[in-house]
Amino acid sequence: MKNIITLFTCLLLVQLVSAQKKTQQPNIILIMVDDMGWSDIGPYGSEISTPNLDRLAAEGLRLQEFYNNSICAPTRASLLTGQFAHKAGIGYFNVNLGLPAYQGYLNRESLTLAEVLKEAGYSTLMSGKWHVGDDSLSWPNQRGFDQFFGFIGGASNYFDIAPYKEKAPPVQLVENNRAINLQPGKYLTDEIAGHAVQFLEEQNKSNKPFFLYVAYNAPHWPLQAQPADIDKYKGKYSIGWDSLRQQRIQRLQKIGLLAPNATIPKDPQVPAWESLTYDEKKYWEKKMEVYAAMIDRMDQGIGQILNKLKALKKDKNTLIVFISDNGAQGGFIPAGRKRPRSSGPIGSAGSYDYVEQSWANVSNAALRSYKASAYEGGISSPLIAWYPGKIKANSIAKGTAHLVDLAPTFYELAGAQYPQQYHQVAINPLPGTSLAKLFLAQQEINRASPLCWERAGNRAVRSGKWKLVSAYPANEWELYDIENDRGETKNLAQQQPQVVAELNAVYEKWAKQNDVIDYDKIKPTGNAGFAGPFNENTQNARRTNQR
Template sequence: MKKMITTLVMLGVIHLGIAQQKQQRPNIILIMVDDMGYSDIAPYGGEIQTPNLSRLAAEGLRLQEFYNNSICAPTRASLLTGQSNHKAGIGFFNVNLGLPAYQGFLNKESLTLAEVLKTAGYSTLMSGKWHVGDDSIYWPNQRGFDRFFGFIGGASNYYDIGSYPDKVPPVPLVEDNRRLNLAPGKYLTDEITGHAVKFLEEQNRTNQPFFLYVAYNAPHWPLQAPPEDIARYKGRYAIGWDSLRNERIARQKQLGLIRQDATIAPDPEVPAWESLTYDEKKLWEKKMEVYAAMVDHVDQGIGKILDKLKALKKEDNTLIVFISDNGAQGGFIPTGRRRQRSSGPIGTAGSYDYQEQSWAHVSNSPFRSYKASAYEGGISSPLIAWYPAKIKGGSVARGTAHLIDLAPTFYEIGHAHYPATYHNFSIQPLQGVSLVSLFFSQREIDRSTPLFWERAGNRAVRKGKWKLISSYPSKQWELYDIDNDRAETRNLAIQQPQVVKELSAAYEQWANDNNVVDYDKIKPAGPAGFAGPTGAPVVPSNNKKQ
């Protein structure tokens, strides 16, 4: 009898230990915004009112150097799988170019965050933009998510505008494989936030940790926002883009995000603000007022998620990571189809305007270039990591991290085993490194291989302080010392031929290993996807006229 009691006690201790271990594993919330530049939010030097993100930064960690893949679908492919976008099957965009690395949807050899964390006992929840597989067999619920609400493609209206003269169809959405439309009068950012909060409420009935992925489409075009949010920025942008960019850069230096002697990238295509007429200034002011309102409204949504965490008494055991999928977009939108005619003023349900290059130059301060480019303005993202029990508040670290590093980070803190096989498929090894020591101890990342990029012929390598880059259609390598010239204003390729030789050889090996194809051999005929075949504008930018 005594032996039986001892055994039962031991079993009870073991079960208690397992339960405590489950409770100790943190919840994980990954928040990503769309087409937002490096400097747009207050913690990165912006004037847009983002008090909730400012709180997360004040209580958490900011990285100076966090990299994405320069454009929507390839970024999401690497984010969700921890692979290069080519290894995951989205080497170009969410269109099929006829090769496995360019099939336009996530392959089965690349496991999603949801699939891996689910095997570790996590509830897996998603609200927002998917964009890594249009066919229903590749939707979120088929790739590991217990709950999903959002839209499948790359862009969406924020309001139902079916009643306007253009007779545009209702906004198509999906909830757990069921098709539905955005209800008239609803604002999509609110619906994404609302479903994230609802999923947290429902998940609280379980005793599991959760992984929540919130993929906002704001501030991606079209410029549409609630009028009360737009009103808060009335007159704020009358100073113009030249002065605003100077303001942001000064704050970035003050915050320790860039060096006091940081180089600043010019853009000769951006006209001087004072060269515009009064009417032109008023038009451009309005664009930025609405853009700011869209970012502001996302921050309000993040505040509601934080409030729910607090109400559920889970805020002390939750890691939150906030990023953007790429830099702000320059030039005109090359859709490959007739551009939708606006049937309402900028900011309203009928608006199809977007930020455009002159303001995007401010958003990407102090960097060079825009979305779809491998220059810093295209691939640099803010990253805020918040975990009150583990991350020191108010810290800023260099980082030099990439999307592919988040999967191993989440798996480490979630005690999730990354398998070699899954449902009879051989699974590709993770390509990134865990950021746990960076997040929790601010130790430098121990990365044995460089970081690489290729998308639509734009190529880059980052190793230590050096960055090698070529911008399609040119195949000529440029070399920059990112430590001393992150704005990429001084090409050192001629002065450092040995570095060019070493990094270009490393790129060729990586390209071969990741099934990258010379873009000239695979590029679509004519525009494909909303960014065109090169990811660059196909219509010359005119910053003075709409």
């Protein structure tokens, strides 16, 4: 009898310790938006109404320098696995170019956040855009997510478009491996937020912490928004892109996200607002009104998630991280693909329009270039981290951080063990650095090696204040002092040949470690994914003045 009592007591203690561990593990919500520029939300200087993100920033931390991979699929590969995109199998896009680093879907050697956190006792939930593998063997439920609602590919309509197009295909979605369609009258941004809230409600029945990944496709084209949201911005953009950009830059400086003496790049292909006719101004105003409405609606969904957290009494033990997958889109990509034709007004279900380069220059205010580029405007993202009582309120830190740093951050805070093997497969080690001390104590990041990028021939290295960058097809290294010239206006390559040589050696070593291939040897033909990278000198990628 004594032995039975002892055994029962031991089992009870084990259960209590396990339950205590689970209550101490933070819930984690990761929110990523699509094709949104660095300054497109209130906490980063925007005039667009984002009260819920404003709250998260006021109660949390903002980073000055957080980096992505410049375009959708490679960014999501790094975000979900903590690997550089080539190492995860998506060095180019979600198309198979015939080599492991370019296979177009996540490989088994790179574990997802869901796979690792599930092993640590988490419920794993996802709502939104996947875009890291089209085949059903690579869908979210097959890569560790308990619950999934969203779409698999790279873009989607926000409304059922049948009213505008005869025999139009439905908006195809997936819910836990089951194909479904977006119902008439529904708006996809609302559905993504709504399913996230639903998953939280259902998960509350368990005794587990949760990881929720909310991957909005807003404000990615096509420009489609709810009429009530568009009406909120009617007339707001009559000021034009020149004045609006200057206002955002001034707010960024006042906030402390941009130095008072920051260098500001100029895009010579953006025409002066006052050079436009009255009709042209009205046309362009409408685009930005819809774009703002799409961001506004996304923020409303974040508000619903925050309200559900509070209702479930889980808001005090939840870390929220908000980022964007790349900078705003400039020239229409790919350059050689026929542009979709709108069958309805801008903002409606039949719209296939997007804001284009002149407004994207505002979205990336103070930064050079756009989506798909390795300049700051292509790879910079806002980052807001919120963790009540743990992260100092209304704080701003430099960074310099990257997507690959989020996985080790989450694993450290969750007490999750990152394995060397998983289902008899040797797992790639994590190259990133945990941001836990940066988030919780604002300690500087002690990075083991510089950050590097390659995507479709566009390359970069970031080491300390220095950034080495080259644009395809010129392939000539440029050197910038980012601490004093984040606008990348003063190329110092000629003055600092030793720095260029050192960082070039860093890049070559990184490229070899990550199986990067010279883009000219791997470049796809036709329209496989995006046929060509964004290039500042590619005239036919620019449609700034065309309707």
